Structures are given as C-alpha cells and as structure tokens.
Amino acid sequence: MNLFIASLAFSVVTAATLSLAAVAFSLQFAVSNIFNLAFGAALTLSCYAAYFFFSIVGIEFWLAIGLAVLFSGLFAAGMSAFLVGPFIRRGASAFVLMIVTFSLGTIIDYGLDGGFRDNSFTLPFGGSSLAIHAGPFELSGAQLVVVALAVVMTAGLAALLHRTRLGIAIRAIVDNRMLAGASGVPTRKVTTVAWFVTGLVTGIAGLALAASTSTVNGAIGDNYLLLIIPAAMLGGLGSIWGAIAGSLVISLADNLWGVFVGTQYEVLIGLLVLMVVIMIRPGGLAGVISRGWGGT
Amino acid sequence: MPTSVNSAKPVILEIEGLVAGYSTVPILHGVDLDVREGEMVAVVGPNGAGKSTLLKAILGFLPVTEGRLSVNNWSALHRRPEELIAHGVGYLPQVGNVFPSLTVAENLRMGVYAAPKSFDSRCAAVLPLFPGLSVMLGRRAGVLSGGERTMLGLARALMSAPQILLLDEPSSGLAPKIVSQVWEKLVELRLSGIALLVVEQRAKDILALADRGAVLVGGRVVKAGPCQEWTLDEVGHLFLQHAS
C-alpha cells in the first residue's frame, strides 16, 4: 500500500509536465480546430533552442532557458499566423491541416537532426542535491520546481482565460469564431496571441521534460506525444481542467503499471486509454467536469 | 406604424452591383440596396435566394468579386469583420447568435471588444432595453432559452453602439409569442434611431413593419421600394416566377 501512495505522489510529479503539454495541445485544437501533429517536434525544438543559446551561443543558463521559452512562443505564433491560418482561410479540411502540420513536424525533426548533428545532449538543470527518495522513485529538485511551475502556469492560464478581455476573446473564438469576428473581436490577432501563449507553455513543458530526463535526443518530443494525445483526449479537448485530470490519470496508470506489472508493454497505456475514450466517451471527461468547474 | 421614407436622410449603407460568392458559384448577381438613417429595410425571398449570403458578404465573411459597398461613405469592401463593427455596423447571425460557454456579461463584453472602457456606459444604455438580461448576467449563455438568446444576441450587437444593425432571420426557431416580442424590440430600436437591415422568412410580418422592402430571388433584387402596400400574393408570385 505504501508503494501505491508513493506512486500516487510520484504521479503528481510526472503529471505536472504532462499536463502543461496536454493543456497546450488541447488549447491549440480548441482555438484553431486542428490537431497539431508538429507538437512533438515543437517540444524537441524548445530543448534544442535552449541547447543552442546555452552551449553554442554561450548565454548564461537560465537566460538561455528563458530565451528558449520565448522562442517557442514566437514559433507557435508564427506557425498559426503564416501556416495554419492561411490554410484555414482557404478552406482546407481538417485532414489537409493534419498533413500540413505532420509535414512541418518532419521538417523540424530532420532539420534539427541535420543542423545539429549531436545525437544527444544534456541541459544542466542541476538540483540533484535536493533529491528526495520515495519508495522506488527519486525526485530531483528540478522536478519539484516543475510541479510548482505547473501550478503557477495553470493558475495564470485560468486567470488569463477568465479574467482578462483577451482571454474571454480566446474563449469566444473557441465557442464560435464567426460570431467573435462579427462582434468586433480581431480574430486573427487573438488567434495568433493564443498560439503564442500555448507556445510559451509548450516551451516550458519541453524544458521540464528535458529536466526530468538525463539526456535529450531528437525523439524526445515525439515519444512524449504517446502520453500527451491520450491525456488531452481523455480530459476533453479545449478544457484546461480536463487536460490536467487526463494527465493525472495517464501518469498514475503509467506509474502503477510500472510498479505492479513491470515496464513490459508500458508503451501500450496511451493507446489503450485512447481506445477506451473513443469507444466510451468521445468527448472526454470535460463534460462531467465543466458542470462543477465552470469549464474552459 | 412607421411613416413613409424621408429620402432627405443620409444614406448609411450603400450597396451597388454586389457580386459575391465563389469563382465557381456566384450567389449574388449584382445586388443594389441602400439603407438610410433610422429606417428599417426588409429583405425577403425564397430559400436559397442569397439573403444570408448578402449579410455575410457585407460583413466580409464572403469574398466580393464585383460591386461597391460603403458604410457612411467609407468603402467597406474587402475589410475584416471587426473593421465593419468599428465603423458602426452590428450583426446578429441566424444560428449561433451567442457564445454558449461565456456568461451573459462576458457575451456583452465581447460586443465592446475594441473599446473596453465604454463597457459600463454601454451596459447602462443597452440593458434597460432588455430587462430580462440584467438579472442573469452571471449565467452561462448556453443555458438560456431560444428567445433569451436572441435578446442577448441583440444586446451584444448593440453594445458597440452601431448605426446600423444587420439581422439574419431574428425570428427563426422561436415560438410565435416570442416572435412578436422580437418584432416589438425591432420597432423600439428603429424608433431610437438605429437603422435596420432585416433578412426574413416571415415576409408578411416584416413587410408590415418595415419602411422599405426588397425581394431577393436567385441572387438579384427583383422588386424594391416602400412595402406597406405590397400584397402577399404579389410577393409570393415573385418568389415563384423568378425561382424557376
């Protein structure tokens, strides 16, 4: 039973990073009604950006991290303004947009592969002296920082979406883009800003992922998609609280499987959850949660 | 009942030879229409005549290939919707006329997106027209009834203090009792000096209320002018004649 509690606690830690990524993926879907298949590549990109600023340009570490997050935000905003937006306005179908973002993801993945030539690298987040041991799990200081960061980011995002004019406009676009335009909301500008915000969150998620694994390689983001997509779908797309709940469930299932079944076939968890969601509750958990939480 | 048109009043919305739709399928084939200050103009026509398309083309949701369009002598062609709203146009779509997951107050805030500071003063001006709404400001729009949604949509459109309101079938999907409330509201708005361009299926009702009417069939205006004297037979005949 102790092991169960330990894995519960550890799941909160792993869910922190996952929920940041799932929230960003989910919000991008809600705002532009597309699945961003370049999302894994965008996570990888933020790690490489930090590596570039820190190891190659030689900027001080935490400044490099900040620049990488900013870069990630700008990249997402650019992707929305110059790629996704124009295709949507042309009337491209959801399928075409999936192929477009898939292509972009491939371009990023292999552009990084060809451009950097380093198979893997490490970002020195440090904080290992703070390590806490809980059963078979080990938490580093950096991971605890990530949990705190996730809480702050989520609270900030919720405040943005519910308390500010811009955030309400983002929710209005999620509800009905055409009506938002006809009400006087500059939909293109707000969409770009929304993507910028999701890009910042993506960048932080990518770097938090790098902090929790010892080495970064080109597949770090795409492998993580196996957890992000099921977490976002389980939570219900477009819902912050849903994405967080979904991330907790996925992390817990992942860790319990690891403890009680073994790491064999652990990779199947995401797919299994996704299958259950699609068969039983295609809208995800958000339908339940929004009643209690006021939704988002 | 409204009086006859005062043609000395300035033109607010002017449309000339508007062709809109797509390169392969134009839907409007040269529409001429104008709306003067404080008057109500009704556009009626059979299904698929291009009534909703006309409003969407005015707002810039559909590409306009030919023609002229101006609001208060400002060329409104090829603009984004938010620019038209900033130049005094308000719009109530036929379906999806509120943001369901936003509260009533948030819906109203979206109506003054460009001028957030005027929110309180605009609320003070608009809410007295809709006494039902003021008591449900914190409620989510998704739980409102059809009639309440239409009223909220109208209030939201009025928040930007428009000179002209474009209404796309405001009576659609509503019970007869609610429809008459909507008509009352339109008359009230018209009397307060706002110009109205109303697209309607219920030709009889709206032609009796409006100052002028236009019959749109197959993407063309086939009859226009003061509509108080039009008979339903005459209008219905036009629908059938031109539809084939």
Added chain:
Amino acid sequence: MAYYISTLLVLFVSYAILGLGLNVQYGLGGVLNFGYYLFFAIGAYVGGITALGSDKGRVPALFQEIYAWNLPVHLPYPLTVLSAVVVAGVFSVGVGLIVLRSVRDDFGALMTFVVFLTMFTLIGAYANLFNGYIGISGVPSPVSNPELWYPILALGWLAISWLLVGAVTRSPYGRVLKSIRERPDAAAALGKNVRHYRLSVFILGNCMAALSGALLIGFIGAWSPLSWQEAETLVVFSIVIVGGRGNNLGVVLGAAVVGVGINEAVVFLPAVSSDPGLIPSVQWVLIGIITIGFLWVRPRGLLPERKAKWPWIDSKPGEVSEGNLLRKLRKGEARK
C-alpha cells in the same frame, strides 16, 4: 550501374504500390491513415520471416530471438507475399474497427498516428516480436539473378496492383466510395453503411502496403525500425499529393518524381555528397517543404483527378473553421 538501375526500379515499384494503396484510402475513400507505413513494415517483417523460415544455418546467431516464432518451414515465394498481406489485413481489421468508430474523422486520423508511434516503440523494444531494433536480415531473394529478374517480378506485381485498383475505382463500389468521400452525410442518408465502406478501403489499402513491403524486403534482404521511421509515411503522402490525389496515374507519376526522383537527386547535391550523414535530413526536409508547397499552390497535384467538383474535396461535417463554414454555406446556397 546495372545494380543501381535495378534498385531504382524496385524502389519505384515499391513506392508506386504504396502510393496506390494510400490513394485507395485517402484519395478514393476519404480515410486518413498516419499509420500507413506500419502496414508496409508489417508486410516486410512477415514477408522476410516467412522466407527465412527455420533455416537457422542461413542466418547469424544474432537473430535467435525471432525463432520464438518457430516457423517449421520457410514458405515458397508467392506464399511469403500472401502471408504478409493476410497478416496485415487481419491486423487492419482490428485497428480499423476501433479507429473508424471515432465521432470525428480527424479523431480517427489522430488515433492512427498514435497506433503508429506505439507499435514503432513496441516493435523496437521487444526483441522476440521482430528482433527489436536489430531487425531481420539475410532474407533470401526468390529469384536466382535478382539484378535482372527481380525488377521484372516487381513490375509484374505493380501491373497486378494497377489492374486491381483500376477495377475498384471504376466499379459501382468505387463510385459509392467517392460519394462517401465527398458527402458522407448524404451517402449515409441514401442507406450506405459509411463505416463498412471505410473499413473496407482501410483494409484494402493496408494490404497493398504490406504487398509493397514484402516485395521490397525480397530485394534488399534486411529490415529494422530504422527503415520505417514516421517520416516515411510523409513520403507516401507526398507521392499522393504531388501526383494527384484520386488519380492513379498521377500517383504512379508521384512515385517516380518524389519517391525515386527527389530521394536520389538529394544524393547528388554538392553539399550532401561530401557529407552522406546529411542525406536523410535533407531528403525529409525537402519532401516536407514540397508537400506543404503543393498543398498550397497546387492542391490537386500534377495530374488532378478528373471530374472533381471541389478543390478541397474532403469536407467533413462538424467542422467549424471559417473556411469550411463558408464552403458549407456555398453548398447550401447553391442548391436551388
């Protein structure tokens, strides 16, 4: 040089059959499958393992793990290909039954992407499935002089595939598929079981992918996860989009232009020829750019499908993006 030409020919046939199969799914049936290359890989694995059989003397001890399969004999040639097709077909039924249940078509497409990523990790990580990341090698060629005869054999398979796909496209069944692709709601209203039709194209397309995989491994003799990374799926999409979605001849042209032409041209770029490690990166970045470019500039491809009414044919009900809304409006308003 002769070997190089043989390789290009086999590669071309392999991409052409892959393209035709994807075209059946995406071009004809309107089913988007990001896991398509998985079925190609399954075809290659099964085709390779059945050809290897239990003839332990022929393969290095490194591959002992695969003999968990304990195949008693190695199969004679056409049966290796057939077994690859059958295994991929059976697996497709399972995947398709779940994926095609999705409420929205793009949810299903997303799920195929997850299926691919999961299976890729699984096959790589568990050695007693297909020998993990090491993969299989030493697969014998079915013909005695592969340099000469294998391309001819491959072209034979292409001819069979071409005739099959052509017959399907022209049949009443193909016309129903097109109607489902363009207006799934209308086809459903006419009593067509949309899900059954989509499942059938999903299976047919994946079987063709497996055929192509079994064909390729008979020539190159080795197969491992390095040969089927997710970017490979993009190459096939690119072939269909550049060639002309829905047009079989266009897809074969796309296989020559993208699959063979661009892949080979990259090798001769001056910057790349001095640094062979760059080849895959440059190839895939280039193919990604070409795919997006074609979708923007010439979405219907080099040889557009005949009689297509709409430039963006795959309209999906339930989408609320601005453009789709407008297109739906147009359709509604255009009906007189």
